[in-house]
Amino acid sequence: MAATSEATLFVGREHGAGERRVAATPDSVRRQVGRGINVLIEHGAGQAAGYDDQAYAEAGAKLVDAAAIGEAPLVARVAPPSLEDVRALSPDTVLLTLLAPHRNLEVVTALSERGISTLAMDLVPRISRAQSIDALSSQANISGYRAVIEAAYGLDKYFPLFMTAAGTIRPARVVVLGAGVAGLQAVATAKRLGAVVHVSDIREAAREEVASLGGTFIEVPDVEDATGEGGYAKEVGENFLERQRAVLTEFLSQAHAAITTAQIPGRPAPELITQQMVEAMQPGSVVIDLAAADGGNCALTQAGTVVEHNGVRIIPGNDFPSKMAGEASALYARNIASFCELLVDDEDHLHLDLEDEIVAGSLVTHGGTVTAPRIAEMLGGKDA
CATH class of the missing domain: 3.40.50.720 (NAD(P)-binding Rossmann-like Domain)
Incomplete structure (x- = not known):
């Protein structure tokens, strides 16, 4: 030109x-x-x-x-x-x-x-x-932060550990799916609020980043590094996803909040949380889905609408940057x-x-x- x-x-x-x-x-x-x-x-x-x-x-x-x-x-x-x-x-x-x-x-x-x-x-x-x-990174940073604030607001529970004369209140347990920019900001924010944080990602490089922020990396047996072009996660097969879902179901059943951030540029978001996995979660817990605009990481996600299923609320996060x-x-x-x-x-x-x-x-x-x-x-x- x-x-x-x-x-x-x-x-x-x-x-x-x-x-x-x-x-x-x-x-x-x-x-x-x-x-x-x-x-x-x-x-x-x-x-x-x-x-x-x-x-x-x-x-x-x-x-x-x-x-x-x-x-x-x-x-x-x-x-x-x-x-x-x-x-x-x-x-x-x-x-x-x-x-x-x-x-x-x-x-x-x-x-x-x-x-x-x-x-x-x-x-x-x-x-x-x-x-x-x-711009993706700058806006994802805000989304990751806001996701934790929304999760904390949506729970009828303290995030941090509280020790009182009336007894001890144990900290909230948060599972973060995807340790990109949004996911890492979510980990850092949840830790600052005192939550116990577990993180799942299919990229080997994410392990050290998660540990540096105080999160615990979720291990999936027999996993191969799935780092794709530009540092994004690449698409993986259904066999791997089944193994990952089995491991995640155990962690989600103990979690108070799940924050999903997994996206693949130019493609629909991978489904990481099935309806059955939502049904394994505790009533009163929340799922914050930052991939809602691309179909969502949760099978029940609806962009622009909060869905309640078996006492679990699934909250789309596609508009979080605009809220700030x-x-x-x-x-x-x-x-x-x-x-x-x-x-x-x-x-x-x-x-x-x-x-x-x-x-x-x-x-x-x-x-x-x-x-x-x-x-x-x-x-x-x-x-x-």
Whole structure:
């Protein structure tokens, strides 16, 4: 993509149900303006996250109406765009967003047909150079923390050990499934609250990380390391899952809370907790499922709805970052700012370098085609 005359970024209001985050904060605007990027902020864009228009203006942004989106060659948002949002974009716009392309194939097709260059913040390669752009990690950190707070709130039990004149109250037992960013934050938070924490993960590297936070690693007999590309867990066979479920059922039967975080980018979440495993849990216990948006790690999970089964509540956690919109926006806005800086050359012109590893790894649509191989395959192999 050739350099344009100037780098102008538009950040608008989010219209998705329950979405309170925003893709820019006054701090990130100040940073971007200092880098030579013109920033247009739609009136009221940050209100739900606690950032008012005056703060944006004082940081150097120009406050505009929604129609100004057509004036900016660079657009940043949080949630995947709707088909109506796509139609509002000018052809050749560069869009940065959390896209979840495997769940939004119709939107991907529309972006491609519109000629949009789409950079998915959730496909940023997990390499050292991209750490400041890694939005999945920044938002997962919040999810892991919030999951424990929600679990503690949902239980009629103390998390820590209490020794009183009336007797001893034993600490809550928490099982965390998946020791990625969200899982490790959940371990750390649960330990800070005084819970006994057991952790399951199919990646050998997770063992030491869990131990360093005070958690106890759950052993599955005859397991092979299942570390996949980019440090994510790879898919495993049904035989392994059966053995894992047998071990987990024993731990879940003694747990007061289970927090599930296992996800595989671009694929449905693996089912780790069956209905029978839920039925083995104690009445009054809770399951917090952070993989709800991708189908859930629990067979009974319903995104957006709390399900109660045999006295156990299954709580979806797909909206936890939005429930902490101020902090989540601050982190996400820094991710966006770092990516924007990568897209601006030394003369403050917008330039999309398709040879750059981060750009290439995040690019889903460009030049009227779907450039992400797996997404193109899901669409029938028409592009890429």
